[in-house]
Amino acid sequence: MARSGAFWQRLHRWASPPGFYRLSGRWVPWLAAASLALLALGLVWGLLYAPPDARQGNSYRIIYLHVPASFLALAGYYVMAVAGAIHLIWRVKLADMLMSAAAPLGAALTFLALFSGSLWGKPTWGTYWVWDARITSMLVLLFLYLGVMALRQAYASRETAGRACAVLALVGTVNIPIIYKSVDWWYSLHQPATIRLTAAPSMHPDMFKPLLVMIVAFYLFYAWVLILNTRAEILSRERRAAWVRELAEEDVT
Amino acid sequence: MPGPGAGFAALLRRDLLLAWRRRGEVANPLIFFAMITALIPLAVGPEPSLLARLAPGMVWIMALLGTLLAADTLFREDFLDGALEFLVLSPQPLWLLVLARVVAHWLVTGVPITLLSPLLAALLALPGSGLPALVAGLGLGTLAFSLLGAVGGALTVALGGGNVLRPLLVLPLYVPVLIFGTAAVARAAAGGESAGALALLGAITALALLVSPFAAAAALRVGIDG
Numbered sequence: 351m352a353r354s355g356a357f358w359q360r361l362h363r364w365a366s367p368p369g370f371y372r373l374s375g376r377w378v379p380w381l382a383a384a385s386l387a388l389l390a391l392g393l394v395w396g397l398l399y400a401p402p403d404a405r406q407g408n409s410y411r412i413i414y415l416h417v418p419a420s421f422l423a424l425a426g427y428y429v430m431a432v433a434g435a436i437h438l439i440w441r442v443k444l445a446d447m448l449m450s451a452a453a454p455l456g457a458a459l460t461f462l463a464l465f466s467g468s469l470w471g472k473p474t475w476g477t478y479w480v481w482d483a484r485i486t487s488m489l490v491l492l493f494l495y496l497g498v499m500a501l502r503q504a505y506a507s508r509e510t511a512g513r514a515c516a517v518l519a520l521v522g523t524v525n526i527p528i529i530y531k532s533v534d535w536w537y538s539l540h541q542p543a544t545i546r547l548t549a550a551p552s553m554h555p556d557m558f559k560p561l562l563v564m565i566v567a568f569y570l571f572y573a574w575v576l577i578l579n580t581r582a583e584i585l586s587r588e589r590r591a592a593w594v595r596e597l598a599e600e601d602v603t
Numbered sequence: 604m605p606g607p608g609a610g611f612a613a614l615l616r617r618d619l620l621l622a623w624r625r626r627g628e629v630a631n632p633l634i635f636f637a638m639i640t641a642l643i644p645l646a647v648g649p650e651p652s653l654l655a656r657l658a659p660g661m662v663w664i665m666a667l668l669g670t671l672l673a674a675d676t677l678f679r680e681d682f683l684d685g686a687l688e689f690l691v692l693s694p695q696p697l698w699l700l701v702l703a704r705v706v707a708h709w710l711v712t713g714v715p716i717t718l719l720s721p722l723l724a725a726l727l728a729l730p731g732s733g734l735p736a737l738v739a740g741l742g743l744g745t746l747a748f749s750l751l752g753a754v755g756g757a758l759t760v761a762l763g764g765g766n767v768l769r770p771l772l773v774l775p776l777y778v779p780v781l782i783f784g785t786a787a788v789a790r791a792a793a794g795g796e797s798a799g800a801l802a803l804l805g806a807i808t809a810l811a812l813l814v815s816p817f818a819a820a821a822a823l824r825v826g827i828d829g
Binding site: 533 | 771803
């Protein structure tokens with residue numbers, strides 16, 4: 351029992367905004383270095399050294415941005431929803447700060463996925479926008495993110511805003527698989543005959559390895575930016591607290 | 604203390620009575636529904652083949668907008684006159700009261716829209732074979748719209764001003780309902796099988812029935828506290 355008591359005590363210290371601020375300050379340089387190094391490696395490898403695709407030539411290389419961004423756009427929604435649930439159930443303030451940091455980041459990644467997808471669509475499908483199942487689902491996901499962000503801004507009280515956003519994000523979480531499945535079904539009903547990207551069943555390993563590097567790099571990048579956003583949110587909300595003032599004075603002197 | 608069933612019944616009766624006493628206001632979504640129907644041929648042209656092609660989607664979009672407009676009154680008035688606080692404070696389970704409110708809302712908006720829809724679909728030259736699927740689909744789908752609309756209404760209840768935010772929160776959640784609802788009509792109108800799409804629509808409505816009252820109740824507590 352003593353051990354578990356110590357564990358909870360330590361967890362409690364981490365989950366307090368000043369505790370997390372101090373602890374995450376030690377992670378930031380490592381995350382920054384690792385994600386930048388992997389991004390550089392993945393980009394150079396993917397854009398310069400991976401072989402060109404037999405059908406699409408060089409234009410397929412946008413997957414090195416498009417696929418990881420799409421992964422994290424979706425994963426980011428779950429990060430946001432889980433943080434919201436933790437805030438709603440246990441009233442952990444830090445979880446709400448994390449959630450409010452995750453929303454714009456997820457929305458930006460969703461936008462990046464949509465934007466890179468439409469750029470990719472031009473050479474492969476001959477048009478910037480196609481009502482493809484995955485593109486449509488991503489568009490709905492973007493609307494879900496924008497809804498959470500708009501709801502947060504509408505409330506004057508941060509506490510109320512956080513809990514309302516958590517409820518919305520959780521309802522959205524239940525809905526996301528249904529939206530994805532229904533859009534898939536809708537697409538198979540209306541599938542246009544001409545434009546179909548018949549991707550090879552499995553990618554060539556020489557193309558896949560840099561993609562894997564980029565996916566890991568994007569996860570690290572996501573964690574890095576999420577922590578930076580959360581730290582900024584912590585400082586902004588606790589700006590009147592004594593520990594923030596001490597921190598500011600430390601920086602000045 | 605009276606049982607939870609009594610609270611449900613009392614709130615349902617009160618809401619239906621209030622709706623009955625201002626029948627004119629309740630009819631507004633229906634008039635909106637009919638007016639937009641008249642505007643469509645004026646906008647796209649009167650050719651029956653084109654209208655028939657657009658009809659399933661158009662009728663569904665109008666039903667969606669009609670219920671969305673009506674959902675504004677779900678909790679707002681009770682919040683403004685303080686009745687909502689008594690509902691939240693009452694010993695009755697809040698989710699059950701929310702469900703009563705949603706059922707009343709559906710009976711007053713969704714059901715009339717469903718009953719009116721065959722007439723408007725006929726005006727839009729939808730083949731008769733699509734009508735049963737349209738009525739069955741709208742009956743289920745408008746209930747899902749009301750349930751999800753309640754979550755949006757509860758989340759924004761404490762926010763003043765004309766609420767453009769509520770549709771913004773709710774519309775992405777309407778996507779699956781719209782897809783299966785329109786697909787059922789379009790398939791039936793083309794002489795195909797619509798049972799599969801209707802079954803999926805029913806499943807979504809059942810899930811919304813399970814989740815929305817709790818989510819809306821949680822959101823109402825947040826709004827009242829704030």
